[in-house]
Amino acid sequence: MIENLKKRFPVFEKNKNLVFFDTAASALKVDSMIKAVNECYSYEYSNIHRGIYELSSKLTKRYEDSRLSISKFINSPSSENIIFTKSATEGINLVSYCLSDNYFHDGDEVLLTTLEHHSNLVPWHLVSKKIKIITAKLKSTGELDYADLLDKINSKTKLIAITHMSNVTGSITNFDEIKIKAKKFNVPILIDGCQYVPHKKLDIKELDPDFYVFSAHKLYGPSGLGILYMKSKWIDRLGPYQGGGSMIKNVNTDSSTYMNGFQKFEAGTPPIAEVIGLSASLNFINEVGIDKIFEYENKLTRYAYNQMKKNNDIKIYGDFSNQTSIISFNIYGIHFNDLAMLLDKKNIAIRTGHHCAQPFMKNFKISGNARMSVGIYNTTSDIDYLINSIEEAKTILQS
Ligand SMILES: Cc1ncc(COP(=O)(O)O)c(C=O)c1O
Structure with a gap:
């Protein structure tokens, strides 16, 4: 069961509440x-x-x-x-x-x-x-x-x-x-x-x-x-x-x-x-199976995407018909770094900035955005926590 794989990643033993959404930058390390x-x-x-x-x-x-x-x-x-x-x-x-x-x-x-x-x-x-x-x-x-x-x-x-x-x-x-x-x-x-x-x-x-x-x-x-x-x-x-x-x-x-x-x-x-x-x-x-990993991560990403899409204040980059594991976005009226700092206080790690892709950012005339990316240790409850925390951040930062 992929849902149980978190225990194979020792980082969670010392950081029990860590919700890690920066796998696209570098993945956490497996025990074996x-x-x-x-x-x-x-x-x-x-x-x-x-x-x-x-x-x-x-x-x-x-x-x-x-x-x-x-x-x-x-x-x-x-x-x-x-x-x-x-x-x-x-x-x-x-x-x-x-x-x-x-x-x-x-x-x-x-x-x-x-x-x-x-x-x-x-x-x-x-x-x-x-x-x-x-x-x-x-x-x-x-x-x-x-x-x-x-x-x-x-x-x-x-x-x-x-x-x-x-x-x-x-x-x-x-x-x-x-x-x-x-x-x-x-x-x-x-x-x-x-x-x-x-x-x-x-x-x-x-x-x-x-x-x-x-x-x-x-x-x-x-x-x-x-x-x-x-x-x-x-x-x-x-x-x-x-x-x-x-x-x-x-x-x-x-x-x-x-x-x-x-x-x-x-x-x-x-x-x-x-x-x-x-x-x-x-x-x-x-052992886990790369096809199962794809299916699982794709389901998670789509679950996150569907919830984020409901929020008119969130702009997602890419049309999502052929995307997986990564969602990059900006929230109207909120600087991406302020969002990341608030999420960090809630033990959520996301990536912000230009993601080493300045031409992409220049194309959209932005200096950067926020990026959440999933790995096999993420779960639907991680996504729910992220979505709720984004809502909280909006209440604090947009007022
Ligand atoms: C699409 C892409 N290409 C190249 C790289 C560079 O990889 P590395 O830093 O391991 O050399 C990265 C790392 O983030 C990447 O995401």
Whole structure:
């Protein structure tokens, strides 16, 4: 029963009244993941890949087995397509740097959208001496304008980089037509799946992107670990990204040669305990079932949405036909930060501000909004408490 999963999250033992609605920023941590990381550091730790001794070889195997579980979780063709980074942000920076180094030509166009997180904007700005950034518009509801986006794909487009699920509105991108048009012009696609993967089944073979990124900390897993899926043809063509230990074949004082495959992108001692921790949190998600998680969270979000929608003072961003797990809103006459402070006094954690999506906020001529986002530890009574508390906040702040 998903309703009973709160007890798997130790944070609630010390914060019994906490009502946590900021999972989109980072999810709370599940006990089995904490145990796996703790045991790794306590009893199993040594550096991996290079040690001949047993401690190192055992941990190397666990680490590479974890790569395999992560690969299976997204139905990747092979664990060799999984590259570990320190964050999803680093994954996109890696791709933008490597494409700029060995793919883009002056004046090539990269197509982004106004819905993107800064992590899928700024890495492209950093290489914008070479490329021209084109941005797809939003509709007045805050949804992606697919007609505009499709219209902007042409022979100059050399990459399309889009979120799979918006961290502001929770709306899920439909890639069907984008893929058809991209194929016509032979344009690779990068997908930012940070918000999608924790909530909905990802079948990477079916979706078939060239690059896909997500982060462990939004999957009830540890911080400090991002996952970059890269198609084999790009692994062969691109890189390296950073230089150092682990990614080399042969080093002289004045030159070096590099590993092939994902290894050439993983310089230095990797996030060992974090990878093992993520594998434990994915086991937890698999035990519960990602489809059940989606159904449960979707029911909760719709329950919240229907109640908020009754209130004419609340403006919700996005049209909600294709949204899940996130509701971002403003209340007439109330600053979002005042709302968050009052809710905090009632142990409710919501997020306010621009959510690292300033172009979205600028599009609506606002400096920010309030965002509630659900995880598997939330319940309908959490939602009722939030809705009642918003009503109380309105009485206090609007008078
Ligand atoms: C849609 C989206 N993309 C990218 C990121 C960046 O993820 P990270 O901070 O783990 O690198 C986030 C984090 O909030 C996000 O929501």
